[in-house]
Amino acid sequence: MKSLRAFRFASPATFYPLAGRLQPLFAALALVLAAAGLWLGFFVAPTDAQQGEGYRIIFVHVAASWMAMFLYCVMAFWAGVGLAFHVRLAAMMASAVAPTGAMFALLSLLTGALWGKPMWGTWWVWDARLTSTLVLFMLYLGFMALQAAIDDPRRSDKAGALLALVGVVNVPIIYFSVRWWNTLHQGATVSLTKSPSMAQTMLWGMLLMALAFWMYAIAASLGRVRNILLEREAHTDWVRHAVA
């Protein structure tokens, strides 16, 4: 049965070396994709009619936004698996993904500000995407803070998992409500979500950068989960062998 073979890798002792081998592969993929994406974005994509060269920020801004959103779902997925099947490694994976997701959310906000300032004159624009990314960032922080505040690893895993699941259910509701709020109050004038009309190359550039960030996120999460494994399983034999 397929699920039994999958569960083999749920064993920390098997997973640790596997993750160690996969990590550099994903890092390399990330570099290649980033190179391709940046080349497309900075050398092939044409200058935008309205925003000049400044629009090129979208190649990192949009990719970071997508990843922040996507990684929260990934985190919630692993949290759910850990909670439902009592697989500790899945819970550790959720904890491993969170900081990277939070970082991308922060980058999205930062690059959004850097895009907003030359385009609309202010460092912060209360548009739908930036505002919902801000709330998403707070959801990440809440998850990390809750796990940090609970000492018992099992309770920390489960409490964080429940929070992540509650959060993931709320994320679409939050996005919807922020968009509603935005259209009511600001109209269509000031909006980062109204990106310039997309040339094919622009779209491809964003896609490649998003994939690059995704590969990087996988590599970073694998690295982090290995660290978590070392910490939590320090007393076991396999760890002793792994670090020898």
Added chain:
Amino acid sequence: MQWHSASEFFAMGGYAGYVWGSVGACALAVGIESWLLRRRHRRLVEALRRRSGTTPGTPASDHASDHASDRRETTA
């Protein structure tokens, strides 16, 4: 290719600060995160080597409290 010279490329039509600032911020964030992860890994491996080198078969209860303090100080 629309860049007629390297300086034109770096100037980014006047938006240099914003564009390169953004790209730089991403590169910096990624770099810092990778460095922090590698550093934490190095420290853990060293600590575990030291521990298994001196006292093999330490009781699990000791390690439970170690985990608690490790969790609190390393969130990278």
Added chain:
Amino acid sequence: MSALVEGATVPAAAARAGAARTHGPLFVALRRDLLLAARHRSEVFTALSFFVVVTSLFPLGIGPEPELLRRIGPGALWVAALLATLLGLPRLFASDHADGTLEQMALAPRSFALQVAGKMAAHWLVCGLPLVLMAPLLGLQFGLDADALGVLVVSLLVGTPLLSLIGAIGAALTLGVRGGGALLALLVLPLYVPALVFGSGAVEAQAAGLSVRAHLSILGAMLVLALCFAPWATTAALRIAME
């Protein structure tokens, strides 16, 4: 503890009254919490006073121009209600957890989820409903007219139970955890954003002459969703906290 002994006879009474046996635990827990709140009436007034104080801070911080206050009134009142609810949340499970009653409730043959739902209902009656009743008075301070006040009260009437329900999940997750109130706020406030947007949005829509129904319907839908899922999620969180 006597309330628990007393509670053992109430399910039988409920069955006799024709109510489904399963609803007994909810009303037992509800009655118990209301009794406890009645003995500590100061807690109710603390939450209410907090609401009044926070609301007064907005004009002090922004300025007394009537037009400006009328514009920020709904939002300010909603934010104050949010914060006042947040203030009362830690108390929802903390004292019962401290004296072991919560574990008794979990171990009892009655449905834990229903007992928790009863506690949440009591919490709203004690902390949320007073805010709804106080709001019109405070709304006058912001120069809101009668129609706006009406919409405000309705939005809070639908919204405060929603806030209590979502907040209870946070209170259960952070039971006995370091960092208490601030951590709870960090967890729960992002989840409050939709309620805030549609709640205060309803009042603003009324002021702008637009339809209020859309906002209130969405708020009501969120309340129904929360009624279905929050007690269950809170119970799960409590079990995790008590392991």
